[in-house]
Amino acid sequence: MLTEEETREIEAEFPRYETREAVCIEAMKIVQRHRGWVSDESIRDLAEFLGMTPDELDSVATFYNLIFREPVGKHIILMCDSITCWIMGYERLRAHMQQRFGVNLGDTTQDGQFTLIPIQCLGTCDHAPAMMVDDDLHRDLSPEQIDGILARYDGSANLANPREYVKNISGDSRD
Ligand code: FES
Structure with a gap:
């Protein structure tokens, strides 16, 4: 589940974009900033929040190599x-x-x-x-x-x- 803080930060991005989906990279960066990486569970939660399918969001995540889909080092x-x-x-x-x-x-x-x-x-x-x-x-x-x-x-x-x-x-x- 997205935390209140994550939700608030993602919602703050909405006015800068035309659609909720367009916030997806920023949203993943926010989650990654809080958790260090973007897990499958986070992808599911974010996708639901943004009105996307998990597969759609995952395809963006895997295209962008600075979104970490597995835990990374310190x-x-x-x-x-x-x-x-x-x-x-x-x-x-x-x-x-x-x-x-x-x-x-x-x-x-x-x-x-x-x-x-x-x-x-x-x-x-x-x-x-x-x-x-x-x-x-x-x-x-x-x-x-x-x-x-x-x-x-x-x-x-x-x-x-x-x-x-x-x-x-x-x-x-x-x-
Ligand atoms: S090729 Fe430009 S910094 Fe390495």
């Missing part, structure tokens, strides 16, 4: 997986990350600290290769730098709330 690592980063050393970075974490892209480390997600151009091609960890952009990367960067996040209790992540990367600063 920190989200977005690895730029586009042409300039490919040219500038993406493969070495990816291999290093996968070896370090023992997971593939799209997976979460066993300790629940990090989820690795490939993403299209992060918009900083002149400083490729690049990645984001939560809200932080890291550029001009080499495998040698990676461990030092990730040590800042590993086990830290003072990092940005990962549930804020989708809101921030989408540039939404309204609340």
Whole structure:
């Protein structure tokens, strides 16, 4: 069931859109901000609330790769997986990350600290290769730098709330 707070936040979006269905991405982002991910149960509840079928909403969710349909780690690592980063050393970075974490892209480390997600151009091609960890952009990367960067996040209790992540990367600063 949607919480009162979630319902209130979703309803606040309605005036900005022509139909209830059009709010669906924002609605999923709201739920994800509160719960960390969007479960099947949340999809069902949201679909009912928005006048959609669960399948319709799920097809939007699976198209949009920053909506998490399964639990994610405490920190989200977005690895730029586009042409300039490919040219500038993406493969070495990816291999290093996968070896370090023992997971593939799209997976979460066993300790629940990090989820690795490939993403299209992060918009900083002149400083490729690049990645984001939560809200932080890291550029001009080499495998040698990676461990030092990730040590800042590993086990830290003072990092940005990962549930804020989708809101921030989408540039939404309204609340
Ligand atoms: S291709 Fe990686 S930042 Fe643009």
